[in-house]
Amino acid sequence: NYLTLPVLFLMLSNHYPLAFGTEFNWVIASLVFIIGVLIRHYFNSVHARKGNPTWTWMAALVLFIVIIWLSTAPKVLTGEPKESASAQVYVASAHFPAVRDTVLGRCSMCHAAEPVYEGIYHAPKGVMLDTDADIANHAREIYLQAGRSHAMPPANVSQITDTERALLVAWFEGAGK
Ligand code: HEC
Structure with a gap:
């Protein structure tokens, strides 16, 4: 079902605080959910022989990059001082x-x-x-x-x-x- 992948990711993310130790938790969680839907849509289309919507992979990839960016760039966005040095x-x-x-x-x-x-x-x-x-x-x-x-x-x-x-x-x- 639509929930399997996002839920799996959310469970795993407990162990990878980088993905969730930011103020953008909710944005990230939503994006993860959309990625799950996109991937699901891809498999549904393929199994129903309604073509091969590779755009879903592209969209998922773009969202994934946004997630990586959100989880590494938040200090810049929130104006928090850098901790290093x-x-x-x-x-x-x-x-x-x-x-x-x-x-x-x-x-x-x-x-x-x-x-x-x-x-x-x-x-x-x-x-x-x-x-x-x-x-x-x-x-x-x-x-x-x-x-x-x-x-x-x-x-x-x-x-x-x-x-x-x-x-x-x-x-x-x-x-x-
Ligand atoms: C009598 C011994 C003692 C002295 C003196 C003491 N501490 Fe502690 N400190 C402890 C104990 C015991 C703990 C663990 C408390 C706990 O488990 O909640 C602790 C924990 C801490 C922690 C970790 C807190 C956490 O929950 O992560 C810090 C930081 C700390 N102390 C700083 C200080 C500072 C600064 C001073 C001096 C101003 C100080 N301590 C003086 C016994 C002491």
Whole structure:
């Protein structure tokens, strides 16, 4: 039936976030559906001996290219900043030395290859925050977990101050400006 192919694709796409990790999910899902209909139309025509409508393959191909484009180009379309090369701007920030002191003092007793915090034996969730590169690469998570929210440190066990949280926010939001 008409649904088999699109449904198959939608199921597979769970495993390939590239196709669906964009804001154009619904456009992509609709295009996938139309491709399914086109392919189905092709086979129906061939089996009914009503000719060989190769235009359906061309149309499906064009739609497929549009899907690829939508799933790789969304950053351009939505004006989101590029993620690559960003780690560098966090280290280059004038706030970085103070941020590093804060993170080393308040986070890395747990978030290290060999945590020293009582009862913690591995870096929680694999998040290590004990080198410049680690801190820069986790800038966004640090900002969200400890700057904009009070999720980290848990129950504020390491007594991060509001001034330090504000520093993390200023660092992340100001980086690269
Ligand atoms: C007492 C140990 C401890 C300290 C100190 C600590 N964390 Fe954590 N952190 C944890 C634990 C435990 C988890 C896992 C929580 C969970 O499973 O939901 C975690 C998770 C995280 C995560 C991953 C969150 C996610 O859900 O993906 C980030 C990012 C993080 N911490 C950042 C920080 C930052 C930044 C600091 C310092 C301001 C900090 N943590 C201080 C124990 C700690």
